[in-house]
Amino acid sequence: MNRDKIKSVLLDAAMTAGKHMLSRISARAGFSEKTEISIVTETDKECEKIILDKILGAFPDHSILSEESDAIEGSHHRWIIDPIDGTTNFAHTFPASCVSIAYEEEGAVMMGAIYEPFRDEMFFAAKGAGSFLNGKRIFVSETKSLSHSLMATGFPYDRKERIDDYLAMIKTVLLLTHDIRRVGAAALDMCYVACGRFDGYWEANIEAWDKAAGMLIVTEAGGQVSDYSGNPMTLKGRQNVATNGLIHEELLKAIEPYRHVGINALK
Incomplete structure (x- = not known):
């Protein structure tokens, strides 16, 4: 398989869809709430179509796993797509x-x-080739202790059912760290770990398309990814931790009492 062609299609699809997203959010001022919801849904679908057209136009036999449509299977080559990660942010x-x-x-x-x-x-x-931001090599931070770290997390979709568990876990980590941020897009959280803006990130119950690209970007930047027990992070796993590696064990120890969070949400 021609890796240069794959990279070219990958970058072109991501940028073209992202530019379309930006144009749509810029045109939303003054719309009613009902219209805004429609625009978010339409934009998600439009971005997905842009991506699929580019990928399948270049590689018509490849498999697809995308948030917004049924999976296309049958190939050992698969593209995993989230057309808009952070749709609530986009909606607002x-x-x-x-x-x-x-x-x-x-x-x-x-x-x-x-x-x-x-x-x-x-x-x-x-x-095996590293991580990059706008063509420049990036690396995780060198923060060595949880007490000096800036962390990121998210609130999963089942938070209404497990709100006490999530808040208790956040409280535990907050008291051990410099601070916590909640961006609202798991893929960006992992990118920010990769380039050193965050020292670590943890979240339960995100999907394969939320983390497939991000977990590679973190590890190729020198970071570490796992579940809450320290086992390798997988696309099907419900618990997700990404750090600079230096604070990984300390973070796992902090969230150890909450290993059950996410386990019962397997799909």
Whole structure:
């Protein structure tokens, strides 16, 4: 398989969809709430179509796993797509949404691109070749202790059922760290770990398309990813931790009492 062609299609699809997302959010002023919801749904679908047209136009036999449509199966080459990660942010015109696309061979993610159009930031990684932001090599932070770390987390969709567990876990980590941020887009959280803006990130119950590209970008930047027990992070796993590696064990110890959170939400 021509890796240069895959990279070219990957970056082009992510950027083109991201630019379309940006144009749609810029045109939303003055719409009613009902119209806004419709625009978010339409934009998600439009971005997905842009991506699928580019990928399947170049590789018509490849498989697809995308948030917004039925899976296309049958190939050892698979693209994992989130047309808009951070749809709630997009719905409120909060500038923290992105396009996330990963390319997988034989079950292993080989390339990933995450494009954030508001800052015009393209994060890219290729297995064994490092992680990059707008073409410049990036690395995780050198923060050595949880007490000096800036962390990120998210609130999963089942938070109404498990709110006490999530708040208790956040309280525990908050008291051990410098501070916590909640961006609202898992893919961006992992990118920000990769480039050193965050020292670590944890969240339960995100989907494969939320993390496929991000987990590669973190590891290729020198970071570490796992579940809450320290086992390898997988696309099907419900618990997700990404750090600079230096604070990984300390974070796992902090969230150890909450290992049950996410376990019962397997799909």
